Amino acid sequence: MQDDYKKSYIDNLFKGSGVYYESDKNEFDVLIVDEAHRLGEKSGLFKNKGENQTKEIINASKFSIFFIDEYQKISISDDGNKQDIINFAHLNKADVVEMKLESQFRCNGSDGYLSWLDDVLEIGNTANFDGFEFDYEFKVVDNPNELRELIEEKNKINNKARVVAGYCWNWITEGKSDSAVFDISIEKYNFKMSWNLSNTTWAIAGDSINQAGCIHTSQGLEFDYVGVIIGNDIRYDGRRIITDFTKRAKTDKSLSGIKKMYRENRENALKVADQIIKNTYRTLMSRGQKGCYVYCVDERLQDYLKERLNKFYKPVEYSCAPQDRDKAAEDNSELI
Incomplete structure (x- = not known):
């Protein structure tokens, strides 16, 4: 019994x-x-x-x-x-046994997709530089409104689809109930959305489809489909992925102390920030069990992701001079 x-x-x-x-x-x-x-x-x-x-x-x-x-x-x-x-x-004189989780149910069990993400975001070189098995739906869209519409349609099935975004917009609605105030605004497309109003029910409440989650409210959660808005804290300069911690929202505490670290040791600060920003998007882009839709604020990054979806990947080339590319690579060193 x-x-x-x-x-x-x-x-x-x-x-x-x-x-x-x-x-x-x-x-x-x-x-x-x-x-x-x-x-x-x-x-x-x-x-x-x-x-x-x-x-x-x-x-x-x-x-x-x-x-x-x-x-x-x-x-x-x-x-x-x-x-x-x-x-x-x-x-503590304890024995250590290290084991590797060879497979998982995340992202339809597609280890290839996760490895592809690591390669695309330049987190690590993997064998999946040229794509992944397509039992996982991945799509890059040109308009954040299209991304929201896709997620809203998927959410009608069983309330298991959500929009998430990089923490590049201040959380001005926190603690407020004014429905006319929005946090995330992309003027080019007249797109407006607020961060999630509740940390406890956002993932399951029916009206949460109108709110965007951030890394702090979505890490550890999984949905059937996730729509990811990639902010301007990460971009593509024609050669490689560039991260920029100065583009993070002031209300984000995940990089608290980075400016002091930058003043004391520039190289180490940029390395730490680079890892955190890339890890953030890797985590967001792996919240969907069945699929992930992506919109990028940076158009070059958007083009780069589209090209990487091509099995016979060829790097996106831009006609900027080498010195211009080098300058772009240094832009993330500027402090607010």
């Missing part, structure tokens, strides 16, 4: 990662950490408690399991990494 457990008992099985800094050694038999790449260093409301969340979890449990994908780090505060797990395990 199966035991009946109260809701409070079940709820107690799930904890945030920042509650183990006062735990005794081996207090728990097993701790399972999902999204381990999002582990922080300090804990507490003011990030002033504990030493390192990875270290504290390993210390608190006899057996720790970490699910980690460093390509899904989307904030400067994301501190979880494989090397720390290994180092802290060795400090």
Whole structure:
């Protein structure tokens, strides 16, 4: 006979990662950490408690399991990494077993699509530079209104389609209920949309189809179809992908501290920001189980994605002089 457990008992099985800094050694038999790449260093409301969340979890449990994908780090505060797990395990004289998740159900199980994304966004060179198996629907559209219409049509099936966007527009409607005020505005196409009004029901509420999710409200969620608006924090200069942290919204805290980091170490700051911005779009573009539609603010990036959909990919070439391309590549160093 199966035991009946109260809701409070079940709820107690799930904890945030920042509650183990006062735990005794081996207090728990097993701790399972999902999204381990999002582990922080300090804990507490003011990030002033504990030493390192990875270290504290390993210390608190006899057996720790970490699910980690460093390509899904989307904030400067994301501190979880494989090397720390290994180092802290060795400090505790624990054995380490590393396993790779060979396949997954995300994106129709299309590992090829995810590898293609890594190559397209220049996150890593993969064997899928020339495309992926087409049991996954991917489309680049020229107008954000078309993207919204596609998602609205798909959402009629079972309320499992949503628009998401890069965090390049300030969240001015947060805490407000004025339906005439919008956050995302693309004047060229008379496109207006607001960020999601609720962090808890946006993914399932019927009227949420009229709202756009950002990385902070959509990471960890999955839909049948996702429409991604790629903002001007990432573009294509004719040769490569360029990221620009100065184009992020001021209300976005994922790059909080990047200006100070830039003043102290320009090269490192650009590297950190580049990874976070690319990881953000990789994550957004993998929220759809059955398909992903994309609109790019940068027209060159839009052309580049269309070309990359061609199995016999040939790089998009533009007639700008080398010095102009080099200047474009340096534009992301400008501070607001």
